[in-house]
Amino acid sequence: MSPYRKKKLLIVSISAPPKNAPESLQAAKYFKYLSYEDFNTTLITSKISDGWRPNDDTLKPYLKNIHKVIEIPIWPNRYIHALTSLLCPFLLEKPDGDAPFHWRYQQVKKKLKNDEPDIIYSRSTPISSSILALKLKMNYKVPWVMHLSDPWVDNPYLNLKKKGKSYNKKKESLCFKYADRVTVTSKKTLELYQEKYPEHTDKLLLYPNVYDPDLLNEIDLTLNEKLTFVHTGRLYESRNVKSMLSAIEKFISRNPAAQGHVDFIFAGFADEKNKQIMTNCSLGCVKYLGALPFDKSLYLQRSAHVLINIDSDEQDSRFQLFFPSKLLDYFVAKKTMLCITAEGSTTYDLIEDKYGRCFTHDDIEGLADYITVCYEKFVLGDKQFFYNADVPTEFSASVNGKRLSTLLKEL
Incomplete structure (x- = not known):
């Protein structure tokens, strides 16, 4: 034999x-x-x-x-x-x-x-x-x-x-x-x-x-510093920050005192257009860190209270086919998500009202309102609002x- x-x-x-x-x-x-x-x-x-x-x-x-x-x-x-x-x-x-x-x-x-x-x-x-x-x-x-x-x-x-x-x-x-x-x-x-x-x-x-289950975040969430929104991943062409920055500006104009108590951090590769939009932003709460190694990106996600995902701003229904891989890294962090995507997209079907909220690119008002809700929950010390304990095993x-x-x- x-x-x-x-x-x-x-x-x-x-x-x-x-x-x-x-x-x-x-x-x-x-x-x-x-x-x-x-x-x-x-x-x-x-x-x-x-x-x-x-x-x-x-x-x-x-x-x-x-x-x-x-x-x-x-x-x-x-x-x-x-x-x-x-x-x-x-x-x-x-x-x-x-x-x-x-x-x-x-x-x-x-x-x-x-x-x-x-x-x-x-x-x-x-x-x-x-x-x-x-x-x-x-x-x-x-x-x-x-x-x-x-x-x-x-x-x-x-x-x-x-x-x-x-x-x-x-x-x-x-x-x-x-x-x-x-x-x-x-x-x-x-x-x-x-x-x-x-x-x-x-x-x-x-x-x-x-997602890698060995990396699931077991660090306790703290609300005693700044409310931190984090986006990690690539920004290019119609996958851009315009809607998010417009919503941030609207939120700050309504809540000027929040400027020193909230951060919006973007990390990852970005094309020149998106880089310029972020680096030229006059709001001190908006920060662009550039590309990071995987371990530092992971740490940044874990330090966040809200994780941002931005899909392409396109009318073509084929863009709804994509399954953004960053959502899986976000599951590992066990934090609530704020997604900018089309209704009926793969992102929308997965996240909306289960692991966070979804808004279209043109819903600046809705985005600003939700940022306000997050800020109010932060001030009230509502940890549960920001925590996603139910990580789906199917992924x-x-x-x-x-x-x-x-x-x-x-x-």
Whole structure:
């Protein structure tokens, strides 16, 4: 009888730890809670560069169960990327700006010479992870689970031109055809793909964004200092601070004495427009800290009384498909949430009247009124108002990591 051999699991994920990015943080939590006793795991990821996916050493422990990490360079330098962007912009839509990751398929095969996989698990975004996984699936003829953290062709942020749209439609269809299972993060995205690919309905599964139960906040809430509102995460394009700052200005104009007793803190990457809005704000209670490592971001969330989430200010219903990963970090902090989002969005359905309150971008009056309610509760010393003890286990990384392990073993 032959000795037992661990199955070789290959994870393909451009945005993986120790990069500090929303998708990387989600990947980290799933990696931590996968059951590794049955797997010998190799991770293929991109080499760390600067930009919006910087290195964060506090995330390295999430790789401790990975047997081998293969790093593939995407762009040699920013000048090559800029030149490609100028001369051949259509290449950056095949499928995205990380396309060289899947161009280096032959290089990856050589590096996998002694680690040919028994099963493949890929995480996108970026979508180039899925394209590389498709090529590896076709070569090794093994089961493949494709995870889409955001919609692909139907992602409203892509703004694909004609060639890019045609390429991505073809590749999305191929990936759905050849993937053995496709996992998505929200019920709305699941419904989108069930309608779009009825022939693949049996492949579709919901694997939501998750929180790490080991990080649940057990620190007692204090109300003896300033009332603190905190936003951690990215601000760009229509996911902007305008509505929030307008509401803060209205609140302060009604309650001028509150100015020295309340802080609104924003931390995370922001585009130039949002940076300028925050840094030019004349209110002393508004502070922008820039990007923070994961551990400092976690500390800031725990020190808050109210956690702010801002979704995109768009009429396009496709924006309601997104499941903001920061909501899961907010669950860990066990604090009430103030969300700016569209009615009927994934955020709205999850949070409204259960873990906080939701307001649309144009409801400045409602936002200002709610900030006033928070301030009044703070002055009264009402701790319970700010505390979210009921953390939903359906979003636990422990629960979903075990589900994923079971799925991989079954395949």
